[in-house]
Amino acid sequence: MIDSSSTYASTGALRRQLFAQTWPMAIGVMSLLGFQLVDSAFVARLGTAALAAQSFTFPITFLMIGVQVGLGIAIAALISRAIGAGEAERARRLGSLVLFGGAAVIGLLAIALWILQQPLFRQLGAEGEALELIARYWPVQLLANWFAALLYFGYTLFRAHNNTRLPGLLMVTTSLLNLVLDPLLIFGVGDWGGLGLPGAAWATTLAFSVGLLLVGWRLSQRDWLSFTDLTGEARRSTGAFAVIAGPAMLSQLMPALSAMAATALIASLGEQAVAAWGLASRLETVSLMLVLGLTMSLPPWLGHCYGAHNWPRIRVLMSIAFQAVIIWQLLFGVVMALAAPWIAGGLSDDPGVQASLTWLIRAMLPSYALLGLCMLVVSASNALGWPLRAMMISFARLFVCYLPCIAVGVLLGEMGYVGLGAALGNALAGTMAWLAFRRSMSQLPEQAAKR
Known part of the structure; x- marks a missing residue:
């Protein structure tokens, strides 16, 4: 734990300590999200229709993840409070409830999404061959999503008991296992031609099954x-x-609903556009690894400083985080923009997908500097006791800035305009969030508890 009242020799020392804790989190996120990008790259070798079919399922998968994360946040908080209050038996009962109750909730959601798959994916814009591929892929992917939820709830128990090492190791292990199984099950070995698109879902299912066995074994001890x-x-x-759980789940569901709306809009531009957008979405999560790492490592520091009324330290921490995100994301975004044709060529063989993805990378990747600011402000607002403000910023980012700008790009009929629209939406969201955070910080008292 970090003592927010201690005196650091310099801002440089504070910066080093912050990033010493951030980079391990960023690497864990990178391993988990990186395999998803490579998974999509393997699927792209099956053709544009297969990649488009998989891309149509991403928003629904995000919906399931939003529900499970909301449940996990709530139950982890209750377990931690019970442990802190010395209520060990209650903490054990809550641990059992998160496993069985969470499994039941996500299982029922998966069954509902399987029953409603035809009208749901038609509403998102899927048709023809894409719908036929989804019909074979989606049941297995739902099973993989359910296993992923069970694994997540297991991780929640370990995090609630201040054990983050095992979840981190298992994220890396399951990611590597999935990468090994992907080409074997998608393309086959020798005379066996593989399973095609469903093979990607089976690879994920088997990888998560191994993770579940390991988590179950460690829980039994x-x-x-x-x-x-x-x-x-x-x-x-x-x-x-x-x-x-209510506010947490609502905050987690908003990105999923936004992704569904964006996919439905882009579907009007054709399968190549949907395929390119799906790859860009995977690339986005990987490129934001530093931001995601900071949203995990920074809130505990802010919470301790807030409890000690150490407002200057909060400002220093946020300034360090803002500078790091702007510099890193701009440099990374410019490099990716320059290398966009080669990146697109490595992820897809389809010339149309390559062209669209190239435009998306060039337009969107540099704008993640301001998107990262917005994400940091939302995370910091939750840590500083402003959950409603955080939820409103998230809503404004997605439904006031992001989606309308994408809709304008779709109306103009080119993926290049869609990329520019998304970049403009990110820029507006980042600026709005930064101004809101400055106003919020100016309302804090100019005093600090120093010892």
């Missing part, structure tokens, strides 16, 4: 679960759970 009075505990904890 710990006294973190209890199976007594689970019904009574569920009744007692429902109110507190809903207070935390």
